[in-house]
Amino acid sequence: MKFENYTIKDIAKALNLSTSTISRALRDSYEISPETKKVVLEYAEKINYRANPIARSLKERRSHSIGIIVSEIANNFFSQVINGVESIAYDKDFQIIISQTHESSERERLNVEYMTSRSIDGLLIALSSETEDISYLHKLKDRGFPIVFFDRIPQQFDTYKVIVNNQQGAYDATQHLIKQGKHRIAHLTSSKSLSITKDRLDGYKKALMANHIEFDPRLVKYCQYGGLHLDEIQKSIEELVQVDFDAIFISGDKLTTGYLHIVQGSNFKLQEVAIAGFTNSNVVDLFTSKVTAIRQPAFEMGKIATELLIKLIEAKHPITEFETQILPTELIKND
Amino acid sequence: MKFENYTIKDIAKALNLSTSTISRALRDSYEISPETKKVVLEYAEKINYRANPIARSLKERRSHSIGIIVSEIANNFFSQVINGVESIAYDKDFQIIISQTHESSERERLNVEYMTSRSIDGLLIALSSETEDISYLHKLKDRGFPIVFFDRIPQQFDTYKVIVNNQQGAYDATQHLIKQGKHRIAHLTSSKSLSITKDRLDGYKKALMANHIEFDPRLVKYCQYGGLHLDEIQKSIEELVQVDFDAIFISGDKLTTGYLHIVQGSNFKLQEVAIAGFTNSNVVDLFTSKVTAIRQPAFEMGKIATELLIKLIEAKHPITEFETQILPTELIKND
DNA sequence: CTGAAAGCGCTAACAG
DNA sequence: CTGTTAGCGCTTTCAG
Numbered sequence: 106m107k108f109e110n111y112t113i114k115d116i117a118k119a120l121n122l123s124t125s126t127i128s129r130a131l132r133d134s135y136e137i138s139p140e141t142k143k144v145v146l147e148y149a150e151k152i153n154y155r156a157n158p159i160a161r162s163l164k165e166r167r168s169h170s171i172g173i174i175v176s177e178i179a180n181n182f183f184s185q186v187i188n189g190v191e192s193i194a195y196d197k198d199f200q201i202i203i204s205q206t207h208e209s210s211e212r213e214r215l216n217v218e219y220m221t222s223r224s225i226d227g228l229l230i231a232l233s234s235e236t237e238d239i240s241y242l243h244k245l246k247d248r249g250f251p252i253v254f255f256d257r258i259p260q261q262f263d264t265y266k267v268i269v270n271n272q273q274g275a276y277d278a279t280q281h282l283i284k285q286g287k288h289r290i291a292h293l294t295s296s297k298s299l300s301i302t303k304d305r306l307d308g309y310k311k312a313l314m315a316n317h318i319e320f321d322p323r324l325v326k327y328c329q330y331g332g333l334h335l336d337e338i339q340k341s342i343e344e345l346v347q348v349d350f351d352a353i354f355i356s357g358d359k360l361t362t363g364y365l366h367i368v369q370g371s372n373f374k375l376q377e378v379a380i381a382g383f384t385n386s387n388v389v390d391l392f393t394s395k396v397t398a399i400r401q402p403a404f405e406m407g408k409i410a411t412e413l414l415i416k417l418i419e420a421k422h423p424i425t426e427f428e429t430q431i432l433p434t435e436l437i438k439n440d
Numbered sequence: 441m442k443f444e445n446y447t448i449k450d451i452a453k454a455l456n457l458s459t460s461t462i463s464r465a466l467r468d469s470y471e472i473s474p475e476t477k478k479v480v481l482e483y484a485e486k487i488n489y490r491a492n493p494i495a496r497s498l499k500e501r502r503s504h505s506i507g508i509i510v511s512e513i514a515n516n517f518f519s520q521v522i523n524g525v526e527s528i529a530y531d532k533d534f535q536i537i538i539s540q541t542h543e544s545s546e547r548e549r550l551n552v553e554y555m556t557s558r559s560i561d562g563l564l565i566a567l568s569s570e571t572e573d574i575s576y577l578h579k580l581k582d583r584g585f586p587i588v589f590f591d592r593i594p595q596q597f598d599t600y601k602v603i604v605n606n607q608q609g610a611y612d613a614t615q616h617l618i619k620q621g622k623h624r625i626a627h628l629t630s631s632k633s634l635s636i637t638k639d640r641l642d643g644y645k646k647a648l649m650a651n652h653i654e655f656d657p658r659l660v661k662y663c664q665y666g667g668l669h670l671d672e673i674q675k676s677i678e679e680l681v682q683v684d685f686d687a688i689f690i691s692g693d694k695l696t697t698g699y700l701h702i703v704q705g706s707n708f709k710l711q712e713v714a715i716a717g718f719t720n721s722n723v724v725d726l727f728t729s730k731v732t733a734i735r736q737p738a739f740e741m742g743k744i745a746t747e748l749l750i751k752l753i754e755a756k757h758p759i760t761e762f763e764t765q766i767l768p769t770e771l772i773k774n775d
Numbered sequence: 776c777t778g779a780a781a782g783c784g785c786t787a788a789c790a791g
Numbered sequence: 792c793t794g795t796t797a798g799c800g801c802t803t804t805c806a807g
Contacts, residue, residue: 112784123794128786138792155557159503160784162494163799178522184514191540200554203538205526219535222490365726391700392726447800458778463802473776495800498783778807783800790795 111154120148131156162224170200171414172220173229176208176331180358182385182403183231186255189407190229197415199226206233208330214241227251227414229407232259234296234331251417255410256401258300258429265413266429267406271301274399274434275308278354278381281397281436283316287352287379291324291345293338293364294356295331302327305356305383323348332359335366342367346375355382362386365394383434390439398437406432446489455483466491497559505535506749507555508564511543511666515693517720517738518566521590524742525564532750534561541568543665549576562586562753564745567594569631569666586752590745591736593635593764600748601764602741606636609734609769610643613689613716616732616771618651622687622714626659626680628673628699629691630666637662640691640718658683667694670701677702681710690717697721700729718769725774733772741767 113131117124122141130137130145131154137145148154162168173190175183187203194201202225206213213233218241220228230252232239239259246252246264255267282290292309295302306325313320326341338360345353355361361382368375381397389396409430417424448466452459457476465472465480466489472480483489497503508525510518522538529536537560541548548568553576555563565587567574574594581587581599590602617625627644630637641660648655661676673695680688690696696717703710716732724731744765752759 114784124784125786125795126793128784129793132786136792141792155553157498157559157784158557159494159497159559160799161786163492163498163784163801164786166799168494177519178513179516179519181514184512184519187513188540200537201539202535204536205523218490222493224492224494362723362726365723369726386723388697388700388721388723388727391697391704391728392723393728394726449800459801460779460803461777463800464777467802471776476776492800495783496802498785498800499802501783776807779805781802781804783802785799786797788795788797791793 110157111152112157115152116145116148116154120144167226167418168200168224169198170202170225171227171229171411171418172202172204172217172225174204174206174213174216174220175231176206176233177333177359178203178205181387182256182358182401185385185403186231186407186410189404189409190411191407192404193408193411193415199415208234208333210236210238217242217245221245221250227253227418229253229255229410229414231256232299233257234299234329234333237298249423251414253410253414253417255406256301260300263425263427265410265417265427267410267413267432268300268304268429269401269406269432269434271304271434272308272311274383274401274436275305275354275356276312277308277434277436278383278397278399279309279312280315281438282352282354282379282381283312283318285352285379288318289321289324289350289352290318291326291350291353292356293326293328293341293345293353293360295327295360296329297327299331302356309354321348324350328360331357332361332363335363338363339367342371342375350378352379352381355380355384357382358384358386361389361396365392365396368394389437395439397439400435400437402432402435445492446487447492451480451483451487451489455479502561503535503559504533505537505560506562506564506746506753507537507539507552507560509539509541509548509551509555510566511541511568512668512694513538513540516722517591517693517736520720520738521566521742521745524739524744525746526742527739528743528746528750534750543569543668545571545573552577552580556580556585562588562749564588564590564742564749566591567634568592569634569664569668572633584758586749588745588749588752590741591636595635598760598762600745600752600762602745602748602767603635603639603764604736604741604767604769606639606769607643607646609718609736609771610640610689610691611647612643612769612771613718613732613734614644614647615650616773617687617689617714617716618647618653620687620714623653624656624659624685624687625653626661626685626688626713627691628661628663628676628680628688628695630662630695631664632662634666637691644689656683659685663695666692667696667698670698673698674702677706677710685713687714687716690715692717693719693721696724696731700727700731703729724772730774732774735770735772737767737770 130142204216253265258266328337383399465477539551588600593601663672718734
């Protein structure tokens, strides 16, 4: 089945004008007389004419679409980011194309390739937890393709980046736990290769140090897939129980809920362990376990990243000076 | 900044062949000699050639992309559906374009228009809670445009539809509450215009009847925006408290969490009201309030809907015989 | 087996 | 102010 639309040619024929006149009239060009414009616009309206964007894209070498790659849209943080992206893209008449990596670097690479081959004009991306080699992204960028990173950013990549102050957020969370009188604070986090993992670990250490608590590496557990698989969390907890802990700072949504699921079933004194963690869930306050949340301004982040990307796309001359925007986190106490 | 790719022309020039030969070789046409193919393929590989899908789309009048419209991707049910869609689309080499209505019928219409004008090959859609007039969808369909509805479907629209057995799910939920000794069972639900609202209400009534409990219309509260705005739930609860109830059957994710948020703050005996509801949340079991969940096979639904849509898109002749697939729900007790 | 040429729908020099 | 024409990158007759 094929679905046909009117073309500019149809209008030209019907109105006894040339296609270029129609094209110009529709785009409100100054070269066209008001009368002609009126006739064309009215007729176009009447037949409900819609320009074929594919043809326009081919001509203009722009698709007016941007890609966004996240690990999971079912993650509150990312879906909120996407809402932010949407809010700007919609205004600026850009289509957005979303795809998920499910924390697989191969999937990520395929998605990027698929998207660029489908001619997106630019890319917003938060790296997967598995990703280490991003040379293909460097190549793309070097060929002039606009990329903006958010949340999970690479080191040494000359482009715009948008993140939160992860170190500060982690510091605040840890500090909060310490203030509650906790001293053996575990840290459950994502893959070592992620920027956020490093930054949050730094904040955690800094808070310990500020309170003269010695850092114990046995209390830090990494989950390669960011808690996507429950068994990586299970394993971490089992190991943590061995070394003993009275509070835990968790570095992500999936990790937090995964942790809670496991704790819920357990009989150990785990129930009394204080919890603080990065999460943008809207329902943490409904949980049986009290969780102190570090919230990220996800919507805002999506907006800013998109604005920067569009700036990059629409730049007349290559941009070479980039900054990294750092947004504040918010601590939501729950006790 | 423009981002340039190699074209078929570049290959032709480099290899001293014509563009048509290259085109054919790349598509493994029988008319091309194995040797030529080999040379072309190798060279294409070497320069990492990617065909420009925009050009191909223009020629073939197909974009190899499908649109999916939901109210909110931040809703577990919908994000799971999308994952199902993705799993099939990916295999069949279709790009998916997601957009959200935020329960606004105007947004829905704009999204559909935007997507079709951007040449998607087909559309998957769950109607917004506000939607009443879908004549524009009828028009699209009549012009041969493939549409598949899921979850929130219209009456009288000749096309494939995929839903769950909402009546049965509602029946099971209500029955479960009754078995717990509850007799004044409220029903908090979405907009009157949605198919799922009607079906679930029917199931609820049927269960009451089967247990010789009289139906009390004052116990049914509708939320036009499906709980997207907390105040509509607030208002419903206030009214329900007036008529008194000892259990509640809730018809959706947002409504359920919204209800819990409000109840949590309240001092009334609301805390003792038993709750059952449609939700695909992965964290209901972590909630303080015990919620009996009716889960929908969302992933499955996305898969089936996509398969049907692709069938429609690839049909050589117009399809006129349609069925509605009805999937089972699952009751997850929590007591 | 390969090439020339037309055309998908639109835009944009260039002419008039 | 309007029309002619070429061309975006690809596929596809139609010739050879």
